[in-house]
Amino acid sequence: xxxxxxxLNPWMIPLTLGGAALAGFxxxxxxxxRRRGANTILKLVTNDFKKEGPLAGSWIDYQPIxxxxxxxxxxxxxxxxxxxxxxxxxxxxxxxDAYTGSIIELxxxx
Numbered sequence: 001x002x003x004x005x006x007x008l009n010p011w012m013i014p015l016t017l018g019g020a021a022l023a024g025f026x027x028x029x030x031x032x033x034r035r036r037g038a039n040t041i042l043k044l045v046t047n048d049f050k051k052e053g054p055l056a057g058s059w060i061d062y063q064p065i066x067x068x069x070x071x072x073x074x075x076x077x078x079x080x081x082x083x084x085x086x087x088x089x090x091x092x093x094x095x096x097d098a099y100t101g102s103i104i105e106l107x108x109x110x
Contacts, residue, residue: 039060045096046058053083058079065077
């Protein structure tokens with residue numbers, strides 16, 4: 001029987017897997033650690049707050065700041081929200097992770 005007809009080259013599978021791994025690594029480095037813009041972060045945070053009721057206003061600083069709590073280091077945006085609670089306007093200030101949009105700190109101001 002002829003081994004060249006219908007059989008795979010023994011290097012084909014390792015080379016294909018290696019190429020796919022390299023492509024995945026490069027793609028992850030190019031797109032994985034992208035910081036989101038301040039408007040995108042504000043939209044994510046306000047959408048989360050709107051699930052509990054309407055907002056009267058919101059703001060965000062466009063300059064991200066470094067944030068560290070214990071071993072967790074990231075870059076964050078500082079912002080604020082205002083909404084009606086029990087017939088009073090209540091202000092909140094937040095820090096949101098610049099990469100994920102997750103709220104990492106939230107303070108009620110009044």
